[in-house]
Amino acid sequence: SGLVALALVGCQPGQAAQAAAAPDRAATPDEVGGTVPATQDAPPRAALPVKAPVPDFSLQRQDGQPVTLARMRGQVWLASFIFTRCTTICPLISEKLKKLEQRSLREAGALKLVSISVDPDHDTPEVLSAYGKKFGVDFDRWQFWTGERAQVQKLVTDGFKQLIIPAPSAPGGPPDILHGGALVLVDQAGKVRASYESHEVELDLLLKDVRSLL
Numbered sequence: 489s490g491l492v493a494l495a496l497v498g499c500q501p502g503q504a505a506q507a508a509a510a511p512d513r514a515a516t517p518d519e520v521g522g523t524v525p526a527t528q529d530a531p532p533r534a535a536l537p538v539k540a541p542v543p544d545f546s547l548q549r550q551d552g553q554p555v556t557l558a559r560m561r562g563q564v565w566l567a568s569f570i571f572t573r574c575t576t577i578c579p580l581i582s583e584k585l586k587k588l589e590q591r592s593l594r595e596a597g598a599l600k601l602v603s604i605s606v607d608p609d610h611d612t613p614e615v616l617s618a619y620g621k622k623f624g625v626d627f628d629r630w631q632f633w634t635g636e637r638a639q640v641q642k643l644v645t646d647g648f649k650q651l652i653i654p655a656p657s658a659p660g661g662p663p664d665i666l667h668g669g670a671l672v673l674v675d676q677a678g679k680v681r682a683s684y685e686s687h688e689v690e691l692d693l694l695l696k697d698v699r700s701l702l
Contacts, residue, residue, distance in 0.1 A: 536697055539680040545643045547635035550616040555633060557678050564701045565600040567672045569650055571607035572619045573662040577669060581686050586623050588691055589630055596698040601630040604644060606652045606667045608634045648672050675701050
Protein backbone atom coordinates (compact mmCIF):
# COMPACT_ATOMS: atom_id res chain seq x y z
CA SER A 489 0.00 0.00 0.00
CA GLY A 490 3.05 2.25 0.08
CA LEU A 491 3.80 5.01 2.49
CA VAL A 492 1.16 7.15 4.15
CA ALA A 493 1.54 10.61 5.64
CA LEU A 494 3.47 10.82 8.87
CA ALA A 495 2.53 12.90 11.90
CA LEU A 496 2.93 16.61 11.40
CA VAL A 497 5.11 18.94 13.42
CA GLY A 498 4.57 22.64 13.89
CA CYS A 499 7.02 25.43 14.52
CA GLN A 500 5.23 28.06 16.57
CA PRO A 501 7.47 29.47 19.35
CA GLY A 502 4.78 28.61 21.89
CA GLN A 503 5.20 24.94 21.04
CA ALA A 504 8.82 24.80 22.21
CA ALA A 505 8.11 23.09 25.52
CA GLN A 506 5.87 20.55 23.87
CA ALA A 507 8.44 19.91 21.14
CA ALA A 508 11.19 19.39 23.69
CA ALA A 509 9.08 16.87 25.56
CA ALA A 510 7.95 15.03 22.43
CA PRO A 511 10.08 16.42 19.63
CA ASP A 512 8.69 14.44 16.76
CA ARG A 513 5.07 13.72 17.62
CA ALA A 514 5.57 10.61 15.54
CA ALA A 515 2.81 8.40 14.27
CA THR A 516 2.53 4.80 15.35
CA PRO A 517 3.95 2.09 13.05
CA ASP A 518 0.41 1.20 11.96
CA GLU A 519 -0.23 4.81 10.96
CA VAL A 520 3.04 5.16 9.12
CA GLY A 521 3.13 1.84 7.33
CA GLY A 522 6.71 0.77 7.89
CA THR A 523 8.19 3.29 10.32
CA VAL A 524 10.82 1.62 12.47
CA PRO A 525 9.67 1.31 16.10
CA ALA A 526 11.78 3.11 18.71
CA THR A 527 13.61 0.25 20.37
CA GLN A 528 17.32 -0.17 20.98
CA ASP A 529 17.19 -3.96 21.37
CA ALA A 530 15.28 -4.88 18.22
CA PRO A 531 15.90 -8.33 16.72
CA PRO A 532 17.67 -8.61 13.36
CA ARG A 533 15.53 -7.14 10.62
CA ALA A 534 14.61 -8.64 7.28
CA ALA A 535 15.79 -6.99 4.08
CA LEU A 536 14.23 -3.58 3.63
CA PRO A 537 11.18 -3.63 1.35
CA VAL A 538 10.82 -1.23 -1.55
CA LYS A 539 8.16 1.27 -0.47
CA ALA A 540 7.72 3.59 -3.45
CA PRO A 541 9.71 5.33 -6.19
CA VAL A 542 10.73 8.94 -5.69
CA PRO A 543 9.21 11.02 -8.52
CA ASP A 544 11.39 13.03 -10.85
CA PHE A 545 12.23 16.48 -9.53
CA SER A 546 14.35 19.50 -10.38
CA LEU A 547 15.49 21.61 -7.41
CA GLN A 548 18.50 23.65 -6.29
CA ARG A 549 21.14 22.90 -3.71
CA GLN A 550 22.44 25.41 -1.19
CA ASP A 551 25.25 26.31 -3.61
CA GLY A 552 22.79 27.13 -6.39
CA GLN A 553 23.63 24.01 -8.40
CA PRO A 554 20.74 21.99 -9.84
CA VAL A 555 19.80 18.67 -8.30
CA THR A 556 17.58 16.05 -9.90
CA LEU A 557 16.60 12.46 -9.27
CA ALA A 558 18.99 11.38 -12.02
CA ARG A 559 21.89 13.15 -10.27
CA MET A 560 21.09 11.31 -7.03
CA ARG A 561 21.00 7.84 -8.60
CA GLY A 562 23.76 5.59 -7.37
CA GLN A 563 23.70 7.19 -3.92
CA VAL A 564 22.00 6.22 -0.68
CA TRP A 565 20.45 9.30 0.87
CA LEU A 566 18.31 10.29 3.82
CA ALA A 567 15.71 13.03 3.35
CA SER A 568 14.45 15.34 6.10
CA PHE A 569 12.08 18.30 6.05
CA ILE A 570 12.82 21.65 7.66
CA PHE A 571 12.63 25.40 7.14
CA THR A 572 15.04 28.01 8.39
CA ARG A 573 12.51 30.30 10.12
CA CYS A 574 11.27 27.43 12.27
CA THR A 575 12.31 28.02 15.88
CA THR A 576 11.38 24.75 17.56
CA ILE A 577 11.37 21.32 15.90
CA CYS A 578 13.54 22.08 12.86
CA PRO A 579 16.66 23.03 14.84
CA LEU A 580 16.18 19.84 16.87
CA ILE A 581 15.97 17.76 13.70
CA SER A 582 19.08 19.48 12.33
CA GLU A 583 20.98 18.85 15.56
CA LYS A 584 20.06 15.17 15.32
CA LEU A 585 21.18 15.07 11.72
CA LYS A 586 24.47 16.64 12.76
CA LYS A 587 24.97 13.73 15.16
CA LEU A 588 24.07 11.34 12.36
CA GLU A 589 26.53 13.08 10.03
CA GLN A 590 29.29 12.54 12.57
CA ARG A 591 28.37 8.92 13.21
CA SER A 592 27.82 8.02 9.58
CA LEU A 593 31.26 9.34 8.69
CA ARG A 594 32.64 6.48 10.78
CA GLU A 595 29.97 3.86 10.19
CA ALA A 596 28.40 4.56 6.76
CA GLY A 597 30.58 7.07 4.99
CA ALA A 598 28.76 6.92 1.65
CA LEU A 599 25.44 8.08 3.12
CA LYS A 600 24.24 11.48 1.90
CA LEU A 601 21.98 13.65 4.05
CA VAL A 602 19.40 15.93 2.42
CA SER A 603 17.29 18.60 4.15
CA ILE A 604 14.43 19.86 1.98
CA SER A 605 12.94 23.25 2.81
CA VAL A 606 9.16 23.33 3.14
CA ASP A 607 9.33 27.15 2.94
CA PRO A 608 11.04 27.49 -0.47
CA ASP A 609 9.83 31.03 -1.19
CA HIS A 610 11.95 32.29 1.72
CA ASP A 611 14.66 29.64 1.85
CA THR A 612 16.82 30.56 -1.14
CA PRO A 613 20.11 28.76 -1.75
CA GLU A 614 21.90 31.59 0.04
CA VAL A 615 19.65 31.33 3.09
CA LEU A 616 20.08 27.55 3.22
CA SER A 617 23.86 27.87 2.88
CA ALA A 618 23.97 30.21 5.86
CA TYR A 619 21.72 27.85 7.83
CA GLY A 620 23.96 24.89 7.08
CA LYS A 621 27.08 26.79 8.08
CA LYS A 622 25.45 27.54 11.42
CA PHE A 623 25.41 23.80 12.07
CA GLY A 624 28.95 23.26 10.81
CA VAL A 625 27.73 21.17 7.88
CA ASP A 626 30.06 19.40 5.46
CA PHE A 627 28.17 20.23 2.27
CA ASP A 628 29.81 17.34 0.43
CA ARG A 629 27.87 14.99 2.71
CA TRP A 630 24.81 17.03 3.72
CA GLN A 631 22.86 19.05 1.16
CA PHE A 632 20.02 21.53 1.55
CA TRP A 633 17.43 21.78 -1.23
CA THR A 634 14.95 24.42 -2.33
CA GLY A 635 13.20 25.37 -5.55
CA GLU A 636 9.85 26.24 -7.02
CA ARG A 637 7.05 25.68 -4.55
CA ALA A 638 5.15 23.33 -6.88
CA GLN A 639 8.23 21.15 -7.33
CA VAL A 640 8.89 21.00 -3.59
CA GLN A 641 5.24 20.24 -2.86
CA LYS A 642 5.19 17.40 -5.40
CA LEU A 643 8.38 15.82 -4.10
CA VAL A 644 7.49 16.10 -0.41
CA THR A 645 3.81 15.11 -0.64
CA ASP A 646 3.75 12.72 -3.62
CA GLY A 647 7.22 11.24 -3.23
CA PHE A 648 7.73 11.11 0.52
CA LYS A 649 4.06 11.19 1.59
CA GLN A 650 4.71 14.09 3.97
CA LEU A 651 2.08 16.82 4.28
CA ILE A 652 2.91 20.53 4.16
CA ILE A 653 0.17 22.69 5.71
CA PRO A 654 0.55 26.43 6.40
CA ALA A 655 -0.88 27.25 9.82
CA PRO A 656 -1.89 30.52 11.52
CA SER A 657 1.05 32.40 12.99
CA ALA A 658 1.36 35.23 15.45
CA PRO A 659 1.07 38.75 13.95
CA GLY A 660 4.50 39.86 12.84
CA GLY A 661 6.02 36.52 13.76
CA PRO A 662 7.59 33.83 11.60
CA PRO A 663 5.28 31.51 9.69
CA ASP A 664 4.11 28.27 11.16
CA ILE A 665 4.17 25.35 8.74
CA LEU A 666 2.94 21.93 9.79
CA HIS A 667 5.09 19.34 8.09
CA GLY A 668 6.26 15.76 8.37
CA GLY A 669 9.03 15.11 10.87
CA ALA A 670 10.25 11.85 9.35
CA LEU A 671 13.65 10.83 8.06
CA VAL A 672 13.18 8.92 4.81
CA LEU A 673 15.79 6.52 3.43
CA VAL A 674 16.24 6.34 -0.36
CA ASP A 675 18.36 3.75 -2.16
CA GLN A 676 20.67 4.00 -5.17
CA ALA A 677 17.78 3.37 -7.58
CA GLY A 678 15.70 6.24 -6.20
CA LYS A 679 13.31 4.02 -4.23
CA VAL A 680 12.06 4.79 -0.72
CA ARG A 681 13.10 1.92 1.54
CA ALA A 682 12.20 3.03 5.08
CA SER A 683 11.08 5.96 7.22
CA TYR A 684 12.01 6.71 10.81
CA GLU A 685 10.90 8.87 13.68
CA SER A 686 13.48 11.62 13.93
CA HIS A 687 14.63 10.64 17.41
CA GLU A 688 18.17 9.79 18.41
CA VAL A 689 17.24 6.32 19.67
CA GLU A 690 16.58 5.38 16.03
CA LEU A 691 20.13 6.07 14.84
CA ASP A 692 21.48 2.59 15.55
CA LEU A 693 18.74 0.93 13.52
CA LEU A 694 18.92 3.56 10.82
CA LEU A 695 22.66 3.08 10.36
CA LYS A 696 22.22 -0.70 10.19
CA ASP A 697 19.69 -0.20 7.41
CA VAL A 698 21.98 2.22 5.60
CA ARG A 699 24.86 -0.25 5.72
CA SER A 700 22.60 -2.96 4.30
CA LEU A 701 22.13 -0.80 1.19
CA LEU A 702 25.73 0.29 0.67
